[in-house]
Amino acid sequence: MTDPAPFESLACPAPLPQDRFIVLGHGSGGTLSHQLIQNIFLPAFSNPVLDALEDQATLDPARFGGGAGRIALTTDSFVVRPIFFPGGDIGSLAVHGTINDLAVGGAEPVCIAAAFILEEGLTLDDLRRICASVQAACREAGVTLVTGDTKVVDRGKGDQVYITTTGLGVIPAGRDVAISAGNARPGDRVLVSGTIGDHGIAVMSVREGISFGTPLRSDSAPLSGLTRAMLGVCPRIHCMRDPTRGGVSSALNEIAAASGVGMKLTESALPIRAEVRAACEMLGLDPLYVANEGKLIAIVPPVDAGAVLAAMRSHPLGRDAADVGDVVADHAGVVTLKSLIGGERVVAMLAGEQLPRIC
Amino acid sequence: MTDPAPFESLACPAPLPQDRFIVLGHGSGGTLSHQLIQNIFLPAFSNPVLDALEDQATLDPARFGGGAGRIALTTDSFVVRPIFFPGGDIGSLAVHGTINDLAVGGAEPVCIAAAFILEEGLTLDDLRRICASVQAACREAGVTLVTGDTKVVDRGKGDQVYITTTGLGVIPAGRDVAISAGNARPGDRVLVSGTIGDHGIAVMSVREGISFGTPLRSDSAPLSGLTRAMLGVCPRIHCMRDPTRGGVSSALNEIAAASGVGMKLTESALPIRAEVRAACEMLGLDPLYVANEGKLIAIVPPVDAGAVLAAMRSHPLGRDAADVGDVVADHAGVVTLKSLIGGERVVAMLAGEQLPRIC
Numbered sequence: 001m002t003d004p005a006p007f008e009s010l011a012c013p014a015p016l017p018q019d020r021f022i023v024l025g026h027g028s029g030g031t032l033s034h035q036l037i038q039n040i041f042l043p044a045f046s047n048p049v050l051d052a053l054e055d056q057a058t059l060d061p062a063r064f065g066g067g068a069g070r071i072a073l074t075t076d077s078f079v080v081r082p083i084f085f086p087g088g089d090i091g092s093l094a095v096h097g098t099i100n101d102l103a104v105g106g107a108e109p110v111c112i113a114a115a116f117i118l119e120e121g122l123t124l125d126d127l128r129r130i131c132a133s134v135q136a137a138c139r140e141a142g143v144t145l146v147t148g149d150t151k152v153v154d155r156g157k158g159d160q161v162y163i164t165t166t167g168l169g170v171i172p173a174g175r176d177v178a179i180s181a182g183n184a185r186p187g188d189r190v191l192v193s194g195t196i197g198d199h200g201i202a203v204m205s206v207r208e209g210i211s212f213g214t215p216l217r218s219d220s221a222p223l224s225g226l227t228r229a230m231l232g233v234c235p236r237i238h239c240m241r242d243p244t245r246g247g248v249s250s251a252l253n254e255i256a257a258a259s260g261v262g263m264k265l266t267e268s269a270l271p272i273r274a275e276v277r278a279a280c281e282m283l284g285l286d287p288l289y290v291a292n293e294g295k296l297i298a299i300v301p302p303v304d305a306g307a308v309l310a311a312m313r314s315h316p317l318g319r320d321a322a323d324v325g326d327v328v329a330d331h332a333g334v335v336t337l338k339s340l341i342g343g344e345r346v347v348a349m350l351a352g353e354q355l356p357r358i359c
Numbered sequence: 360m361t362d363p364a365p366f367e368s369l370a371c372p373a374p375l376p377q378d379r380f381i382v383l384g385h386g387s388g389g390t391l392s393h394q395l396i397q398n399i400f401l402p403a404f405s406n407p408v409l410d411a412l413e414d415q416a417t418l419d420p421a422r423f424g425g426g427a428g429r430i431a432l433t434t435d436s437f438v439v440r441p442i443f444f445p446g447g448d449i450g451s452l453a454v455h456g457t458i459n460d461l462a463v464g465g466a467e468p469v470c471i472a473a474a475f476i477l478e479e480g481l482t483l484d485d486l487r488r489i490c491a492s493v494q495a496a497c498r499e500a501g502v503t504l505v506t507g508d509t510k511v512v513d514r515g516k517g518d519q520v521y522i523t524t525t526g527l528g529v530i531p532a533g534r535d536v537a538i539s540a541g542n543a544r545p546g547d548r549v550l551v552s553g554t555i556g557d558h559g560i561a562v563m564s565v566r567e568g569i570s571f572g573t574p575l576r577s578d579s580a581p582l583s584g585l586t587r588a589m590l591g592v593c594p595r596i597h598c599m600r601d602p603t604r605g606g607v608s609s610a611l612n613e614i615a616a617a618s619g620v621g622m623k624l625t626e627s628a629l630p631i632r633a634e635v636r637a638a639c640e641m642l643g644l645d646p647l648y649v650a651n652e653g654k655l656i657a658i659v660p661p662v663d664a665g666a667v668l669a670a671m672r673s674h675p676l677g678r679d680a681a682d683v684g685d686v687v688a689d690h691a692g693v694v695t696l697k698s699l700i701g702g703e704r705v706v707a708m709l710a711g712e713q714l715p716r717i718c
Contacts, residue, residue, distance in 0.1 A: 023712075029604025030648075030709025053617070054539060055460040055600065056433035058530065064420075064430060071423060071430075074415035075472035075525055076508045079516075101414040113434035115523045117476070149435045149523075153716065157438075159516040164474045164508075164523035166434055171417065180413060241414065245388025258412070291388075350389025353382075357512065 022122040027152030036150060040124065044131035045138075049111075049146040057146035059168075063110050068173035072107035074098055075166040081357040083130065083160050085203045087217030088293075090163055091133035096220045096293055097244065097359060098167035099141045103224040104240035104296055106177035106231060107169035109141055114165050115149040119158030130161060141222035143167070176235050183238040184259035188327040189305035191298045193226060193312055194219070194320040196248050197276045200290035200355050205279060212275040221294030226317045230298065233311045239299035242292070244359055246350045249288040251297050252335045253349040263335040265325035265347065288337070289350050291358045299327060381481040386511030395509060399483065403490035404497075408470075408505040416505035418527075422469050427532035431466035433457055434525040440716040442489065442519050444562045446576030447652075449522055450492035455579045455652055456603065456718060457526035458500045462583040463599035463655055465536035465590060466528035468500055473524050474508040478517030489520060500581035502526070535594050542597040543618035547686040548664035550657045552585060552671055553578070553679040555607050556635045559649035559714050564638060571634045580653030585676045589657065592670045598658035601651070603718055605709045608647040610656050611694045612708040622694040624684035624706065647696070648709050650717045658686060 016023050018032060025032040042051065049057045064071060078094040088096075095112060102109045114134060118127070138145050171177060198219040205216060223242065230237060239259070243251035248270075256263050272287050280287050294317060300308045305323060312318030335347045375382050377391060384391040401410065408416045423430060437453040447455075454471060461468045473493060477486070497504050530536060557578040564575060582601065589596060598618070602610035607629075615622050631646050639646050653676060659667045664682060671677030694706045 024715045025710075025712040027604070027715065028709055028712040029606075029609050029650075030711070030713075032711070033605070034708070052539065052541075053613075054464060056431045056464040056466065056526075056528075058464060058466075059430040059432060061423075061427060061429060068420060070420060071418040071527075072415045073418060073470070073472055073506055073525075073527055075474045075506055075523070077474040077476050077510045077523060079476060079510045079512050105413060105415040105417060107415065107417075111432070113432055113525055115434045115436040115525075117436050117438060117521055117523075147432055147434055151436045151438045151521075151716075151718075153438050153518060153521075156515060157518040159512060162476055162510075162512075162521070164434070164436060164476075164525075166432075166472055166474075166523075166525035167415075168430075168432055168527070169415075180411065182411075245386070246392070247388075250388050254412075289389075349393070350387055351384075352389070352391070353384035353387040354389075356383045356386065357510075359510075 016121060020124055022118045022120055022152055024120055024152050024154065027150060040128055040131060041148065044135050045145045047144050064170040065172050070171040072102050072105050072169040072171055074101035075164065077162060077164040078359055079162050079357050080203065080359050081159060082206055085206050085218055086215055087202055088220040089130060089133050090161060091130035092137040093220050093293060093359060094163040094165040095134055095137035096222050098165040099222040099224055100242040102167045102169035103227040104242050106175060106179045107171045109143045109167055109169045109224050111144045111146045111168050112138060112165055113147045114145055114163060117158055117162040118150060118152045119160050120152055120155045122160050141224055175231065177231060179237055179240050181239055181255045181258035184255050184261050184299045184327050185238060186261055186327055186329040187302050188238055188299045189302055189323050190263060190325040190327065191300055191309055192271065192322055192324050193296045193318045195271045195273045196292055196295060197272060197287035197290035199293040200358050201276045201279045203358055204355055210279060214275060216275050219292055219294035221317050223294065223296055223317060226312065226315045229311045229315045230308050233307045234300060234304040237298050237300050240296055242296050244291050244293060247289040247291055248297060249347045250349050255299060256335050257333045260332045262328040262331035263325055264328055265335065265337045267337050267339045269322050269324045271320045271322050285354060288347055289354050293359065375480060379483055381477045381479055381511055383479055383511050383513065386509060399487055399490060400507065403494050404504045406503050423529040424531050429530040431461050431464050431528040431530060433460035434523065436521060436523040437718055438521050438716050439562065439718050440518060441565055444565050444577055445574055446561055447579040448489060448492050449520060450489035451496040452579050452652060452718060453522040453524040454493055454496035455581050457524040458581040458583055459601040461526045461528040462586040463601050465534060465538045466530045468502045468526055468528045468583050470503045470505045470527050471497060471524055472506045473504055473522060476517055476521040477509060477511045478519050479511060479514045481519050500583055534590065536590060538596055538599050540598055540614045540617035543614050543620050543658045543686050544597065545620055545686055545688040546661050547597055547658045548661055548682050549622060549684040549686065550659055550668055551630065551681055551683050552655045552677045554630045554632045555651055555654060556631060556646035556649035558652040559717050560635045560638045562717055563714055569638060573634065575634050578651055578653035580676050582653065582655055582676060585671065585674045588670045588674050589667050592666045593659060593663040596657050596659050599655055601655050603650050603652060606648040606650055607656060608706045609708050614658060615694050616692045619691045621687040621690040622684055623687055624696045626696050626698045628681050628683045630679045630681050644713060647706055648713050652718065
């Protein structure tokens with residue numbers, strides 16, 4: 001944040017200069033709203049569909065494979081605190097999170113809609129920085145931001161900026177996928193695309209003022225390239241999830257419950273960075289419950305597991321991919337972990353709230 | 360609000376019972392999140408696509424006319440205060456606003472995504488009431504809520520509930536529309552679908568504690584049936600807008616600027632309820648700048664104006680439709696109003712903020 005003053009002087013809010021700060025008038029639908037669009041949003045996101053500035057984006061069906069494929073839609077609000085963190089910010093996170101929800105459904109992301117809820121007092125410099133980050137993330141994932149909205153709330157009724165992104169994608173007609181949390185079968189392998197807990201610990205370290213020998217960064221990244229590579233070698237992947245809030249544990253518990261199967265994980269196989277492990281010990285957290293924003297879990301038929309794992313490892317975002325356990329017919333709905341010292345324990349779904357506002 | 364206590368005791372927040380209030384754990388992605396989905400969202404919105412509870416909704420291309428039509432996408436955040444007001448609430452408003460953005464682009468709404476940002480301390484009863492209202496509005500408009508998201512922010516970082524709705528629609532292949540803010544031509548007629556300012560004044564009256572002899576209600580309503588009727592008699596409507604924030608004035612100024620034309624309105628032709636007129640005088644507001652949530656403006660070739668107006672008037676949401684002025688080649692980009700006493704004045708775009716958090 002370049003100028004924290006307005007958020008620190010809540011007791012006596014003075015009028016803010018509208019050329020440096022968000023004011024309520026920026027949400028009026030009048031002149032100030034237009035200036036915001038002209039001076040910040042359009043320069044950041046310019047493209048023919050958005051530039052039309054209609055109330056809705058109209059999209060050529062050719063962008064969705066000419067209509068033969070299935071359409072995929074996903075939406076997520078992002079309320080992460082702080083809005084800037086090592087390895088990303090709320091803007092890149094909002095794009096990656098939405099891209100990843102499409103990707104783990106086997107869809108190719110096509111375009112994004114972004115709705116901003118701005119708190120009076122946010123600096124325009126911070127908003128510009130976030131928009132640049134949104135746009136960079138869209139470019140990297142090959143999607144276009146085609147429509148958006150801005151609302152402004154009074155000081156103390158928001159937290160700088162909340163972003164809701166909605167992603168629209170297509171499952172190409174030729175891509176014969178049937179990915180669902182209910183499709184796991186006994187015998188399937190449980191694959192994880194890389195080190196777990198990086199995002200949650202990176203954000204937490206900023207909040208708590210913890211520093212590491214090597215700086216820990218969020219893993220926030222768009223996974224559509226990785227899923228494309230995986231589906232290329234095995235279209236019949238049974239389940240995919242990106243383990244965000246609630247971590248790997250919640251994602252696997254959801255799959256176990258939806259599929260009516262059990263899962264047995266092996267702790268020694270879980271890829272975890274040494275600094276994440278250390279931070280978790282210090283903070284009393286379990287890495288299995290810590291959020292990831294650039295990782296996925298895949299449940300794969302055993303015959304395909306080797307090929308899928310190899311495809312993951314040859315992609316930059318899957319270098320540390322690992323086979324971490326198996327799907328079993330025993331203890332349906334329950335995930336267990338064989339610990340480093342040999343015991344077995346239940347990995348339940350997160351009961352309360354471990355790290356609020358992590359995404 | 361059934362129990363305002365948690366919002367009044369900010370100085371000393373006590374732990375909230377999670378069976379009656381939203382707590383941070385409802386946003387954890389763990390057990391409480393699942394309970395919220397199972398106990399509130401699914402009962403309210405149940406349908407096959409949503410019930411799958413995948414990270415994304417997958418939609419049959421047949422719902423989009425088999426792919427030959429164009430896809431329309433729109434997104435809006437809703438931050439209206441208070442969340443319940445005469446004639447609607449934030450839930451119905453969020454659906455109507457998004458439906459209407461699709462409708463004024465000539466699209467048929469198909470489905471909706473809804474993302475909730477809940478403030479810790481919101482009562483579950485209020486959330487249930489809002490969800491019921493969202494669902495009723497979806498039913499009325501013939502759309503399905505197919506995917507969603509929930510985040511929880513700490514007390515004092517939100518305002519009970521913010522909702523971001525994203526609408527997906529289709530412009531059917533046979534519907535040869537070219538509606539754009541840039542398409543107004545000199546000679547065109549300016550049509551308004553009914554009384555203006557109702558929404559803004561209804562919300563303002565609750566905030567300011569103003570009462571009327573007859574209770575004034577928001578006009579919040581889904582306009583897709585009305586636009587279908589209008590396009591049925593005249594596919595070549597030049598422009599349509601729903602004049603929400605910033606009112607009729609801002610919508611017409613946008614069209615005048617985008618089309619490089621002037622507009623001349625006749626004050627005596629503007630449909631305005633007596634109570635709205637009275638409230639505007641009392642509050643020092645101009646009804647042309649007050650938000651509407653169930654009205655539209657259409658710019659129509661003169662030869663079609665009579666037929667379009669008749670089609671509007673025979674629809675329940677267009678009963679009070681009126682021809683309020685004409686598009687002129689003079690004073691490009693400027694909207695003028697011939698007043699009741701005969702003078703002519705410029706109706707500029709809203710400069711500051713008249714009614715914050717109106718939608």
